Amino acid sequence: MSLPNNRVRVVLLTQAIGPLDYRLPDDMVAGPGNVVMVPLGPRKLPGVIWDDDVFGDEAIDSSKLRAVLELVECPPVALGLRRLINWVADYYLTSHAAVLRMVLSSSAAFTATGTIIEYRRTGFEPARLTPQRAAALDALEGAQGLVRELAAEAGVSDAVIRGLIKAGAFEAVTISVDSPLPEPLADFDTPKLNDAQQLAANSMVEAVRAGGFDTFVLDGVTGSGKTETYFEAVAEAIRLGKQVLVLLPEIALTAPFLARFEARFGVEPAVWHSNLRSTQRRRVWRAVADGSAKVLVGARSALFLPFANLRLIIVDEAHETSFKQEDGVRYHARDVAVMRGHFEGFPVVLASATPALESRHMVTIGRYKGLEIPSRFGAAKMPEIKAIDLTLDAPDAQHWIAPTLLKALEERVERGEQSLLFLNRRGYAPLTLCRTCGHRFQCPNCTSWMVEHRLVRRLACHHCGHVMPPPEQCPECGESDTLVACGPGVERISDEVNRLLPNARTIVATSDTLWSPEKAAEFVSRVENKAVDIIIGTQLVTKGYHFPELTLVGVIDADLGLEGGDLRAAERTFQQIAQAAGRAGRGEKPGEVFIQTRNPNHPVIAALVAGDRDAFYDAETEQRKSAGAPPFGRFAAIIISSEDEREAIEAARAVGGAAPQVDGMHVYGPAPAPLAMLRGRHRQRLLVHAQRSVEVQNIIREWLGSLQFPRGVRVGIDVDPYSFL
Structure with a gap:
């Protein structure tokens, strides 16, 4: 199908509306991929002219079409990228607009050239400062950016920053948005490869x-x-x-x-x-769009x-x-x-x-x-990996580092070598409860426990971001000094190391502490300059880092990732521990890895200790094949949510009741999602399990497209899910 020469189909950058047809003015030459501004009611919205054959023909009378307002001076979205957008929208069952918004994610798409004004500290400090202004000045030392960016970084309102600009504490800096990027030199320092x-x-x-x-x-x-x-x-x-x-x-x-x-x-x-x-x-x-990057x-x-x-x-x-x-x-x-x-x-x-x-x-x-x-570069050798059976070599009460691992840490500190303790759990403790009445601190917006972060004195939900200060008294029974932390996070392991090895210099490395490239660069510099003896970190530090003096890795709780019914739990645990182990012995000094576990005979642990990766993957492949799990079968999750629990349940039952009967496909549920409430919304979940030959996307599209949902209900689809929460 092709449209008349003066008629174009436009994908708007709003997900609430599908593609619409417009009329090209006689003096405008534009085609698929061009970015345009079009009218929608009283508004003026951006969009992209799309290929004629992607969407069905609505057969609207051309005389009723509104005209495209203007052609934006912007590189067009190329054919290959439009084909990718079509595929992503079709495969992941989402709208073209949602994908297109990622392509045109910068205001540069709609502003061709020019300069922009940013602001930076001048060194001048006004005589009279409010607490907010003083906090902003402290937080923004050395920072530069737009007013809203500075306000967000300092945690204050735009008005506070504007007041400081007016008072002379910040000065305007003109930035060119078109200054060229330096070009890499292909043969600057060619390495000698093995x-x-x-x-x-x-x-x-x-x-x-x-x-x-x-x-x-x-x-x-x-x-x-x-x-x-x-x-x-x-x-x-x-x-x-x-x-x-x-x-x-x-x-x-x-x-x-x-x-x-x-x-x-x-x-x-x-x-x-x-x-x-x-x-x-x-x-x-x-720079990406014009090819100079x-x-x-x-x-x-x-x-x-x-x-x-x-x-x-x-x-x-x-x-x-x-x-x-x-x-x-x-x-x-x-x-x-x-x-x-x-x-x-x-x-x-x-x-x-x-x-x-x-x-x-x-x-x-x-x-x-x-x-x-198959082997490490140069003289470096793969580390020796050993399992510590915690049923035989147990730490002391309220401790989590086994005696064998503690002794190895002491030896590294004495020799001036570095160590890594890996525990994939942020914060101080995953659960806080009252020892008097047993009250557990749960997020008010989610069905998850509040995690104690002792370094910043906060209880935090890792799902919705809700934070609160630890209360002085139990909110349930009113008793004071009865709150107790249960289980370890990396901060608690850090405390234990500091008590047992007071001379060791430690650093906690998680997404809470390495939240920007600058913080990560500071962390790398400290480790490379030997200002750190022991790194205590999550999965964030198990990949990509190369520290030649790091010779010991201790995995605090190898069983943590194996708990629960996650399809990829064994594979993910194997990958994380193998990556963590890979930080040891990357220089000339040999590396050693200790894996603390209560089940040293588990296939994952046994494969890691034996260094037999292929045996693990072969066994995991056979299990997936027999279960029809990816890559031999397919999953898709349908998540129904609402602020009203009854509404969510009823909508989920309607979805389950309308489930089609298809050979090679099964629908499980609905049932409450494992994370039954998230960000204040009650969640129900259905899981579609199908053979590879089943056209799951088409079936789900027709299935859900035939249903009507209340305004407060959201229906999300996750094709090939990785999280089953």
């Missing part, structure tokens, strides 16, 4: 040179030099004048990666993540940027579950990266020391190409 690295690098370089779609799984043990290896493919793309995207799973990994990139290519790459200032986002977005390093959202000439995507730590978006558009960046390479015709590299079972399966069946680096 034979295995060179063989893998050659395959990737040849793929970049030849062009065309291909997917590589770069499978190298921790410390094998995967980054230096895929840098050779990056260098080849730079030589050809093409663009490269490197996806990282965590903002905290940006700082060490940027340092390695600069050492190899002479300059830092462009970066894209949520902590960028508005002006930085505008500059990077424009040759290499971009970013979080998963960078995948939807409008690259002018993208010819290689690297997904580093590709196994990481943080590549799966858990709200909004629930996409998996690893899979979308592969599809972008497919639609635009270039290679994609998935790099990991512990590839996802799905990626390994794709190599097995020949869809992806496997590249292996």
Whole structure:
């Protein structure tokens, strides 16, 4: 189907409305991909002209169509990226508008050129200061940004910042949004690779040179030099004048990666993540769109940027579950990266020391190409891994570090070597209760316990962000001094280390302490300068970091991730512990790893101790196959939520009652979600389990499309879910 020459279909950037038809004025030349401003009622909204054959023909009389108002001076959304948006919207059962908003996520999309005014401290301090102004000045030392950004960083209102500007405490700085980014030099510092690295690098370089779609799984043990290896493919793309995207799973990994990139290519790459200032986002977005940003390093959202000439995507730590978006558009960046390479015709590299079972399966069946680096670079050897049976070698009461691990920590401190204690649980304790009446502190908005964070004296919900100060008295019985912390978090382990090893210099490394690239860079600097003896951290520090003096890793509770019925619990635990273990012995000194567990015979623990990764993956693959679980079957979750519990239950029953009967597909539920209330909304859940041959998306689309829901009910769909909460 094609529309008349003067009629265009426009996808607006609002999810409440589907695509609409408009009329092009006689003096306007525009086509698919062009960004336009169009009228909608009394409003003027942005949108993108879309391909004629994507949506059905509404057959509206052209004479009734309103005219497009203006053509925005912005690079058009290219055909390959439009095809990707179509696929993401169809596969993840979301709207085109929701995906398109990620593409046009910067105001730079609608502002072609020019300058912008930011503000920074002058050093002048007004004579009379309110408490808010004083707090803002303290918080913003060395900061620069827009008024709203400074206000958000200082935790004050815009009016406070404007008052300080008027008083002379801040000065205006004119920033160009078009200043060019430095270009990386492909041959700035070419490394000497070993034979295995060179063989893998050659395959990737040849793929970049030849062009065309291909997917590589770069499978190298921790410390094998995967980054230096895929840098050779990056260098080849730079030589050809093409663009490269490197996806990282965590903002905290940006700082060490940027340092390695600069050492190899002479300059830092462009970066894209949520902590960028508005002006930085505008500059990077424009540079990506006009092709001048040759290499971009970013979080998963960078995948939807409008690259002018993208010819290689690297997904580093590709196994990481943080590549799966858990709200909004629930996409998996690893899979979308592969599809972008497919639609635009270039290679994609998935790099990991512990590839996802799905990626390994794709190599097995020949869809992806496997590249292996089986040993560490140079003289470094893989660490020796031992299990500590906590039923035989138990810590003292109210302690969590076994005597064997404590002795190893003492030896490292005496030798001036560094250690890492890994526990994937933030805060001081996961539960606080009253020892008098047994009252447990639960989030008022969610069915989850409030986690004590003793460093900032707060009880916090890790699901909705609600915080409160620890009360002096129990709210249930009114007794004082009866609140007790139950179980350990990393802060509690830090306290234990400080008591038992008072001379050891410790640091807690979690998303609470390394919440920005700057904080992560400070952490790296302290460890590299040997100002830290023992790191106590969560999964945030189990990947990407290279500390040559770190020779000991202790896993505090290996059984933690194996609890519950999560489909990927065993695989995720294996990956996390293997990655944590991989931090030890990366330099010339040998590494040692202790895994504390109450079940040393568990297949995950046994495989880690034996160093038999393949045996674990083979057994896990067989279990998945027999259960029809991914990658041999498919799941989709349907989550119904409402502020009214009865309304949510009734809507979920309506969905369950209308479930279609399809061969090869089963629908389980509805039932209360494991996290039955989140952010004040009651949640019900259904799980669809289907064979790979079943067209799940089409079935769910028709199934839910036939139902009407009350205004207060939200229906979310998670295709290929990773979280089952």
